[in-house]
Amino acid sequence: MSIEIHPIRGIPEIAPGDDLGALIVDGLKASQIALSDRDVVVITHKVVSKAEGRIEQVSDDRAYRELAEREARSILRRRGDLLITQTDHGFICANAGVDRSNVAEGWAVLLPVDPDRSAHRIRRHIERLTGVSIAVVVTDTFGRPWRRGLVDVAIGISGLPSTLDLRGESDAQGRTMNVTEIAIVDEIAAAADLVMGKADEIPAAVVRGLDLAGTGRATDLVRPPEEDMFR
Amino acid sequence: MSIEIHPIRGIPEIAPGDDLGALIVDGLKASQIALSDRDVVVITHKVVSKAEGRIEQVSDDRAYRELAEREARSILRRRGDLLITQTDHGFICANAGVDRSNVAEGWAVLLPVDPDRSAHRIRRHIERLTGVSIAVVVTDTFGRPWRRGLVDVAIGISGLPSTLDLRGESDAQGRTMNVTEIAIVDEIAAAADLVMGKADEIPAAVVRGLDLAGTGRATDLVRPPEEDMFR
Numbered sequence: 001m002s003i004e005i006h007p008i009r010g011i012p013e014i015a016p017g018d019d020l021g022a023l024i025v026d027g028l029k030a031s032q033i034a035l036s037d038r039d040v041v042v043i044t045h046k047v048v049s050k051a052e053g054r055i056e057q058v059s060d061d062r063a064y065r066e067l068a069e070r071e072a073r074s075i076l077r078r079r080g081d082l083l084i085t086q087t088d089h090g091f092i093c094a095n096a097g098v099d100r101s102n103v104a105e106g107w108a109v110l111l112p113v114d115p116d117r118s119a120h121r122i123r124r125h126i127e128r129l130t131g132v133s134i135a136v137v138v139t140d141t142f143g144r145p146w147r148r149g150l151v152d153v154a155i156g157i158s159g160l161p162s163t164l165d166l167r168g169e170s171d172a173q174g175r176t177m178n179v180t181e182i183a184i185v186d187e188i189a190a191a192a193d194l195v196m197g198k199a200d201e202i203p204a205a206v207v208r209g210l211d212l213a214g215t216g217r218a219t220d221l222v223r224p225p226e227e228d229m230f231r
Numbered sequence: 232m233s234i235e236i237h238p239i240r241g242i243p244e245i246a247p248g249d250d251l252g253a254l255i256v257d258g259l260k261a262s263q264i265a266l267s268d269r270d271v272v273v274i275t276h277k278v279v280s281k282a283e284g285r286i287e288q289v290s291d292d293r294a295y296r297e298l299a300e301r302e303a304r305s306i307l308r309r310r311g312d313l314l315i316t317q318t319d320h321g322f323i324c325a326n327a328g329v330d331r332s333n334v335a336e337g338w339a340v341l342l343p344v345d346p347d348r349s350a351h352r353i354r355r356h357i358e359r360l361t362g363v364s365i366a367v368v369v370t371d372t373f374g375r376p377w378r379r380g381l382v383d384v385a386i387g388i389s390g391l392p393s394t395l396d397l398r399g400e401s402d403a404q405g406r407t408m409n410v411t412e413i414a415i416v417d418e419i420a421a422a423a424d425l426v427m428g429k430a431d432e433i434p435a436a437v438v439r440g441l442d443l444a445g446t447g448r449a450t451d452l453v454r455p456p457e458e459d460m461f462r
Binding site: 187 | 232233234235236237238308310315322323332372375376377378379380381382383384393394411412413414415417418419421422424425426438440441451452453454458459460461462
């Protein structure tokens, strides 16, 4: 099984109230991509948040910091202007996901209130418009405590399992495998980022060739506090 | 720019001393993949370690635990049989990367001594055999402290930058971006895992369509202690 990843071009700058699903379908046409059943449409949360009106004015650095603190459920670490926070969704990330890049000067983009619900709504809308059965992953760009550089991860999903649980399956030697719950939707998010870039106007991509279906939620990926050794 | 990811099939079970580069080239032929310049060959470290003789007998759970402790430079956390360790390379991962899945009963696979050097050697060998200019990424499967499930990351690279540094570039609104050092090789590793699986006999894949070149090392991704807020 091979996989293809195609950028969706032609999606305009998004404003509150825009019909993001329809604009993605327009972008697919402009990119000459005909959606197929089981395609995964990966969308950076930034356009989802903008369409949902999850943007706020931040007049200066102080206003930005206050907004990030307000969006955080708790603050794990603080270093200069960087807060490591847990959001209301449970995600642990910098500055509660509040971001000032790729938005107009003086504004910040917040995370969607319920990114799994956003993914589900966009999925159903694209399915209605196109007649094909797809999955949707909404992404954000997170740091990692011990590895430099950022990677895209899934913060909202619809139509997919959150993990592939291979525990109990046999490996190639017939041994039962032990450590094998794969965060497949994070791998999909990372893969899609390879064609999206950060400065380009490519907020979405199609990942084709996976044969996955499920009803997981990205919040399933939040490690419960009792398993967390590093908070 | 679209990306394709193709599994490399037909690579046999690897034993110490095997010519892994040649076996990958055979696998490419068996998979009807003709390598192109700039292709990235992604290889799970397990076959690299086996070819390099980095396997050891572990008679029981205690011997396994002792081996993991010996391979660790330091132990960050301990919970039951699970050690969170830093390896000599600097990577922070479970059980110093020592793994008993996909290896014969009674044996464990260690990490390569110098995975960047392994990647470089395999790259040069495949380039000599095929006459094309490629990059190589050697991967392992790591957990994350706050997110459930495992993802593949790069532990050795050759012919690529370790990160894409977009700091100083402008975003779509012309603003200078702040948080934009992308761990591109970890995203490549995660993407390739989508076609490899864990129980299948597919230890390598080709990622095609990226236009990257560089001389980074996977150890560049190790966050220096002075930046680390969670050790």
